[in-house]
Amino acid sequence: MFGTLAFVVVSSPGWPRFQASFLNAELFWEALPKVVAKFWVNVQLFLISEVLILVFGLVLAVLRSLPGPVFFPLRLLATVYVDVFRALPGLLVIFMLGFGVPALRIEGVPKDPFVWAVVALTLLYSAYVSEVYRAGIESVHPSQEAAARSLGLSRWQGLRYVVLPQAVRRVIPPLLNDFIGLQKDTVLVSTIGLVEVFRQTQVLQAANFNFTPYLATALVFLVVTIPLARLTDWLLRREKERRVGGVMRASLPQPGERGVGGAM
Amino acid sequence: MTGTVDGAALRIEGLWKSFGQLEVLRGIDLEVAEHEVIALIGASGSGKSTLLRCINLIEPIDAGRITIEGEEITARGIKVDRIRRRIGIVFQAFNLFPHMNVIDNVTLAPRKVLGQSKAVAERDAEALLERFGLADKARDYPDRLSGGQQQRVAIVRALAMQPDLLLLDEVTSALDPELVAEVLNVIRELAAGGMTMLIATHEMGFARDIASRVCFLDGGRILEQGPPAQIFSAPREARTRQFLNRIIEAGRL
Numbered sequence: 001m002f003g004t005l006a007f008v009v010v011s012s013p014g015w016p017r018f019q020a021s022f023l024n025a026e027l028f029w030e031a032l033p034k035v036v037a038k039f040w041v042n043v044q045l046f047l048i049s050e051v052l053i054l055v056f057g058l059v060l061a062v063l064r065s066l067p068g069p070v071f072f073p074l075r076l077l078a079t080v081y082v083d084v085f086r087a088l089p090g091l092l093v094i095f096m097l098g099f100g101v102p103a104l105r106i107e108g109v110p111k112d113p114f115v116w117a118v119v120a121l122t123l124l125y126s127a128y129v130s131e132v133y134r135a136g137i138e139s140v141h142p143s144q145e146a147a148a149r150s151l152g153l154s155r156w157q158g159l160r161y162v163v164l165p166q167a168v169r170r171v172i173p174p175l176l177n178d179f180i181g182l183q184k185d186t187v188l189v190s191t192i193g194l195v196e197v198f199r200q201t202q203v204l205q206a207a208n209f210n211f212t213p214y215l216a217t218a219l220v221f222l223v224v225t226i227p228l229a230r231l232t233d234w235l236l237r238r239e240k241e242r243r244v245g246g247v248m249r250a251s252l253p254q255p256g257e258r259g260v261g262g263a264m
Numbered sequence: 265m266t267g268t269v270d271g272a273a274l275r276i277e278g279l280w281k282s283f284g285q286l287e288v289l290r291g292i293d294l295e296v297a298e299h300e301v302i303a304l305i306g307a308s309g310s311g312k313s314t315l316l317r318c319i320n321l322i323e324p325i326d327a328g329r330i331t332i333e334g335e336e337i338t339a340r341g342i343k344v345d346r347i348r349r350r351i352g353i354v355f356q357a358f359n360l361f362p363h364m365n366v367i368d369n370v371t372l373a374p375r376k377v378l379g380q381s382k383a384v385a386e387r388d389a390e391a392l393l394e395r396f397g398l399a400d401k402a403r404d405y406p407d408r409l410s411g412g413q414q415q416r417v418a419i420v421r422a423l424a425m426q427p428d429l430l431l432l433d434e435v436t437s438a439l440d441p442e443l444v445a446e447v448l449n450v451i452r453e454l455a456a457g458g459m460t461m462l463i464a465t466h467e468m469g470f471a472r473d474i475a476s477r478v479c480f481l482d483g484g485r486i487l488e489q490g491p492p493a494q495i496f497s498a499p500r501e502a503r504t505r506q507f508l509n510r511i512i513e514a515g516r517l
């Protein structure tokens with residue numbers, strides 16, 4: 001099946017042209033170090049945004065799970081936020097922040113596209129991540145909170161020491177899933193003039209009239225993303241085994257040792 | 265009643281509680297003296313759990329007053345966390361924290377609520393675990409333990425806060441028969457040690473054994489109460505007799 005497909009492709013009339021403009025070995029080796037160098041920008045983008053997203057997403061999720069009429073305004077605010085940022089196309093938000101805000105020329109507001117890239121990715125992904133957290137919080141049985149409160153723990157302490165540690169542990173695999181998406185979406189910010197891996201690739205392509213640099217970039221993403229996907233799968237499987245077989249207890253961390261930031 | 269007005273460990277006056285249309289508690293009056301052990305009996309749905317949850321302020325009440333050692337805990341503006349520290353409650357379903365080992369389950373509240381140091385909290389917790397035959401389980405996670413062990417840990421967790429009053433809600437109902445005795449023995453020991461307790465239970469033999477007073481809940485009220493010998497041998501109310509007869513038929517007395 002695969003062989004047949006390969007044969008069809010290789011014997012196609014456009015193959016020699018394709019080979020020359022997409023699979024140029026010399027160009028590949030020339031492009032790779034440059035691409036990798038700029039990929040570092042994406043890695044920084046990813047790492048900084050990720051930390052901010054984990055924190056902001058958790059804040060949103062906690063706001064949305066506050067009970068009672070007193071917290072209604074906060075709940076509403078968080079809900080509207082999540083709805084809006086999940087509805088907007090990511091590229092649009094990146095454009096508006098990356099071009100729009102610097103164009104206002106407000107004193108003291110940074111013009112660096114890197115800053116606006118981080119802000120845009122954080123705003124966008126926090127909305128998704130807060131939903132993941134919220135599902136985790138809701139999956140912890142209310143009797144757990146009741147038990148915590150009955151011991152005299154405050155609502156906040158119950159959340160901090162009893163509900164959140166259980167919730168976060170359960171949602172680590174879906175969180176990792178979102179971060180695979182984030183990793184790839186870092187290339188979107190090339191559109192606001194940040195020279196990162198995708199922009200660099202475009203430059204190389206234009207200079208050589210050859211698409212091979214894209215192959216190098218694709219490879220870099222595969223090398224980084226696939227292990228993350230494997231890790232996610234492994235964690236999911238382990239979580240399932242733990243629920244079914246009751247194993248792996250020894251590897252559970254101590255309470256308080258692992259905050260949200262440490263969960264990643 | 266048994267306790268004097270000021271010395272009452274717990275006093276409940278005219279407590280009403282409904283869920284929507286359903287009136288579960290319809291004017292409960294109860295006074296519990298220090299060191300008393302009260303057994304709450306009554307049919308399923310008669311409101312035993314609801315009463316205990318109201319005392320622990322887990323459920324807001326509709327009307328009435330609850331006073332603990334002279335302090336009205338149902339007063340407006342009272343800090344519920346401060347009250348709950350003084351009242352331990354143990355649930356039918358244990359409700360241990362599954363992500364913490366036994367010692368952390370027991371020391372969480374003393375450390376975070378009472379501000380004890382880890383060393384002090386663990387020393388006290390280990391002493392309690394030792395006393396209830398759980399010394400070698402301190403570092404285990406709850407899902408490693410048998411139901412009886414889990415329930416004993418839950419009791420130890422409540423005791424670690426040194427409550428003035430302990431509420432036990434059918435703590436043996438979720439256990440296999442052969443595990444019931446170990447938990448009942450713990451409660452016996454607590455009673456012997458003078459702990460003031462309110463125990464909702466279907467174990468009539470146990471209630472007869474341990475309670476200083478038995479209260480029969482029916483129709484949202486305490487229909488009849490008295491020493492176990494009287495309630496179980498010579499109940500005055502027809503409803504109480506009916507209830508006990510059903511229990512005897514079911515072979516639970």
Ligand SMILES: Nc1ncnc2c1ncn2[C@@H]1O[C@H](COP(=O)(O)OP(=O)(O)OP(=O)(O)O)[C@@H](O)[C@H]1O
Nearest residue numbers: 283286288306307308309310311312313314315434
């Ligand atoms: N949170 C709730 N919302 C609505 N109804 C409730 C709630 N909790 C209890 N009830 C109802 O109140 C009544 C009394 O319940 P409760 O659990 O106090 O009875 P119980 O005496 O403890 O019964 P059991 O012996 O089965 O444990 C039941 O009809 C129950 O369905």
Ligand SMILES: [Mg+2]
Nearest residue numbers: 312313314434
């Ligand atoms: Mg009950």
